[in-house]
Amino acid sequence: MPSFQTSPGTRDIMPPEAARWRAFTDLFASVVEPAGFGFFIPPMFEDVGVFSRLGAATDVVTKEMYDFVDKGDRHVALRPEQTASICRAFAQHRPLAPWKVWYSGPNFRYEKPQAGRYRQFDQVGVEVLGSDDALLDAEVAALAWNFFALLGLRGVTLRVNSLGDAPDRAAYTEALRGHFASHSSGLAPETRETLERNPLRVLDSKRPADAAAIASAPRIGEFLCGDAREHFGRFLSGLDMLGVPYTVDDLLVRGLDYYRRSTFEFVATSLDGAQNAVGGGGRYDGLVEELGGPAAGGVGFAIGVDRTILACDAEQVFAAPAQVVDIFVVDTTGGEAAHAVVAELRAAGLSADRAFDGRSMKSQMKSADRSGARLAVIIGPDEAAAGTCTVRNLSDSEQTVVARSGLIARIGAILGSPDQRKTS
RNA sequence: GUGGGUGUAGCUCAGCCUGGUUAGAGCGUCAGGUUGUGGCCCUGAAGGCCGGGGGUUCAAGUCCCCUCACUCACCCCA
Numbered sequence: 454m455p456s457f458q459t460s461p462g463t464r465d466i467m468p469p470e471a472a473r474w475r476a477f478t479d480l481f482a483s484v485v486e487p488a489g490f491g492f493f494i495p496p497m498f499e500d501v502g503v504f505s506r507l508g509a510a511t512d513v514v515t516k517e518m519y520d521f522v523d524k525g526d527r528h529v530a531l532r533p534e535q536t537a538s539i540c541r542a543f544a545q546h547r548p549l550a551p552w553k554v555w556y557s558g559p560n561f562r563y564e565k566p567q568a569g570r571y572r573q574f575d576q577v578g579v580e581v582l583g584s585d586d587a588l589l590d591a592e593v594a595a596l597a598w599n600f601f602a603l604l605g606l607r608g609v610t611l612r613v614n615s616l617g618d619a620p621d622r623a624a625y626t627e628a629l630r631g632h633f634a635s636h637s638s639g640l641a642p643e644t645r646e647t648l649e650r651n652p653l654r655v656l657d658s659k660r661p662a663d664a665a666a667i668a669s670a671p672r673i674g675e676f677l678c679g680d681a682r683e684h685f686g687r688f689l690s691g692l693d694m695l696g697v698p699y700t701v702d703d704l705l706v707r708g709l710d711y712y713r714r715s716t717f718e719f720v721a722t723s724l725d726g727a728q729n730a731v732g733g734g735g736r737y738d739g740l741v742e743e744l745g746g747p748a749a750g751g752v753g754f755a756i757g758v759d760r761t762i763l764a765c766d767a768e769q770v771f772a773a774p775a776q777v778v779d780i781f782v783v784d785t786t787g788g789e790a791a792h793a794v795v796a797e798l799r800a801a802g803l804s805a806d807r808a809f810d811g812r813s814m815k816s817q818m819k820s821a822d823r824s825g826a827r828l829a830v831i832i833g834p835d836e837a838a839a840g841t842c843t844v845r846n847l848s849d850s851e852q853t854v855v856a857r858s859g860l861i862a863r864i865g866a867i868l869g870s871p872d873q874r875k876t877s
Numbered sequence: 878g879u880g881g882g883u884g885u886a887g888c889u890c891a892g893c894c895u896g897g898u899u900a901g902a903g904c905g906u907c908a909g910g911u912u913g914u915g916g917c918c919c920u921g922a923a924g925g926c927c928g929g930g931g932g933u934u935c936a937a938g939u940c941c942c943c944u945c946a947c948u949c950a951c952c953c954c955a
Contacts, residue, residue, distance in 0.1 A: 458946080512953050516878085534955085560955085565878080567949060576955060643952075654953090707954090719955095730955060757955030785913070814913060822915040833913055847915070 462572025473773035493554035495538035508710025531561035544746025550583020569728030580753030591691025605770030608722040614705035615685035636666040721764035732756035777825030
């Protein structure tokens with residue numbers, strides 16, 4: 454065993470898997486940037502108060518925050534998510550509304566790790582601040598939907614619900630508290646604790662004992678005010694217009710306290726187990742104000758990168774891109790020739806690799822094979838003496854001898870120009 | 878925070894139940910077969926504090942205790 458290894462809940466993402474992660478983010482950017490979203494990078498840590506607005510009833514805030522006092526006596530926390538930072542940024546900088554941003558990066562929660570749950574986990578997402586329009590909610594949810602489709606995922610479903618405005622949500626919460634209190638004998642002991650802290654969360658319980666009490670519980674629909682009801686209807690018709698399929702689930706409640714009106718969640722049916730929510734979002738009117746900013750509506754979503762990639766594995770889609778090189782240079786004369794040729798090839802816009810440490814020709818050829826190169830340039834004593842190179846096609850084993858001075862031209866003739874290769 | 882499973886070579890794992898000489902396999906790596914040529918094949922080599930500590934025993938990879946790590950589930954959530 455090595456002296457050190459990654460801390461619990463963290464991991465190294467090695468090549469070629471890391472290239473897949475980069476492709477994932479690139480694909481996400483290609484979906485949201487044409488829709489007018491600008492890339493935003495918030496700090497990795499902030500004053501703990503920014504995050505405590507997420508909700509005193511949520512474990513994310515009360516138990517799972519990586520918080521500490523820094524050398525200047527500031528109580529700070531590693532971000533557990535990025536929505537709060539973006540709202541804080543809106544309050545701080547007052548950009549022109551609606552402010553549309555996307556983000557990508559790690560978040561931190563001190564949880565016990567398991568499949569699809571890490572202490573450092575990546576999310577990509579978007580947020581729009583300064584608009585109340587329900588059609589925007591639909592557009593935002595549709596962007597996530599389109600992204601899952603572009604990844605090649607087919608087993609992702611969208612569940613939607615409305616939690617109403619703040620008074621609606623509060624009234625519903627009280628109604629639930631009353632309902633479950635009168636049915637508490639039918640609840641699991643752990644659920645009774647949840648009821649104390651956050652009655653809405655009881656609806657999310659998967660414990661069999663709770664099923665009957667949940668089935669008979671009042672529904673949020675009865676508590677929506679006229680505006681919220683109309684907003685929800687417009688959200689749904691906005692999804693219909695875009696051809697995004699969804700199911701309305703009035704038991705869908707989301708973990709963070711700040712959600713108002715529209716909420717939605719993407720579930721990967723290919724992932725069994727508890728960690729199958731690959732994305733979630735909704736509207737969070739009021740959060741900016743809580744952070745000292747103007748009254749501004751907000752809507753957005755976050756997609757869990759780790760989990761979504763697990764779903765891609767399960768569906769065998771969005772494989773890691775192969776990293777290959779155009780040319781592999783084999784040099785059995787000491788390495789100086791390869792040193793020069795590789796540099797020359799790269800300067801000409803070709804990708805090139807080589808072996809080091811004076812390996813045998815057999816070993817170098819094996820490396821050439823593994824590199825995925827289409828061509829090997831071979832320099833042995835004969836070529837060195839004659840001022841030539843042997844160019845070997847690694848797929849059909851045809852090879853020719855060319856003068857060193859004509860190498861680039863010959864390779865260009867075989868492979869085409871870099872631009873042609875990119876588009877082909 | 879609570880419970881289950883697993884820690885043996887770079888990787889995947891036998892061996893543990895039923896303790897007994899120098900701890901194995903496949904893959905990978907390196908070298909050779911082929912004194913200048915990759916894939917397929919053959920041969921050989923390198924590579925192990927058997928997670929760590931303590932105990933039982935003439936003897937521990939194997940049995941017991943503790944501990945750490947990983948992993949799965951509860952919980953929570955993306």
